[in-house]
Amino acid sequence: MTGKLHLIRIGDHYYPRPDRGWGSCAEELLHHSSRYYHYTEAFLRNLAGDRRFVLGGYRAEDLSEAQRGVLAAVLSLPPGAETAAACIRIVEAVCAGRDDVDADLAERYRERLHVVPREEGAPVEHSFHDPVPPRDLPPIEPFLAIAERLQMPVAVHGHVVELSFRQLARHLDSPRPQVRVNLQNAILWLHQAGYHLHDHPGLSHGEARDIGDDGAV
Template sequence: MTESKNVNGHYYPQFDTGWGSFAEELFHYTSRYYFATEAFLRSLVHDNSFVMSGYKAARLSSEQRDLLAAVLSCAPDEASAAVVISIVEKVQRKDPSIDAEALEQYGDRLNCEHQNEAADRRTHATVQQDVSSLDPFLNLAERLQIPVAVCDHHVDVSLHALAEHLQSPNSALRTNLHNAIIGLHSAGYVLRNHPNLTHSEARDISDDGVI
């Protein structure tokens, strides 16, 4: 049986780890750090014109929420990001509808016929300090002069700085950076905004042996 998320008594498929905290942003709330999610989606679809301003997760219709959950249960790529963007734009226009083609493509990932015991199961991702999963992100951050601190399973970084580079005109950089972010998420790390983080502070607060 597929593990499910219980949200107010409604069951949804588990989100793919590659979305990381961006999935929570899209599905549950809209914080002042939405620009990082916006930049991540832009980098996936190679379109810097997309904006999330005005999007509120609370305004998702039930059909849109179901479809969004189905899409977020898939790995982030150009196709899944395009559907997410379509949903966001409909919410911005206060249009409660969904695209029939997207529902046909992703709807089979929804399974609302879960056994009751599925609601009681809890999954705890065991995060290991896997330096190899951190290396691509840390190497890019060093190249871009972005201070990064790794504390337990959190990766502290300025999300403003990250968003700027996710919108770089250099397509290879955008691709490498969003792949590195997906790798972090998939390894169980959580990006956490740390404005004005300095290299000195990053060294002081990082776990020994990581930075």
């Protein structure tokens, strides 16, 4: 049994739709680069294990057609060490003023570029440290528990999670590896469950409690 990949359109071209595990990071990488890029930067750093990576200077509009195609192919797969490293290589090429794609990357993701049907059950890359969501817990609970320990204000309404991306990025860059891993996994569970992270600069605990109809820290 086969299933077709869902498509997105960018300009006059169609690409595989990003895997939901990337959340808003896919939009940041493919469509526009905002001043709130710190979260995407830290997200990629942790996935790839590359503490030196910086996203500053990257602009999605500088992607060449070839680079955008391979990047979209990479993002159509779940977040993981390999896919994050591929994203970083493309970003670094763009920042260096190049418009080409390394041959090994182009070959590795060539089939995804053709948007061909994929056999159900075909192996796909596991996400960061292969996290397994806790059973019998709403997906938001692990994230709220970590946010409470980190004293990071968070407001939840529906499937929208409001918090400061700058503060989130700081915790994702924590010198404590376990904090980085636990927080990264909690974010991945949210993405996979259909939650959307929304940047709310300067959010306080009091304001979070006022607007968080479905949970707050």
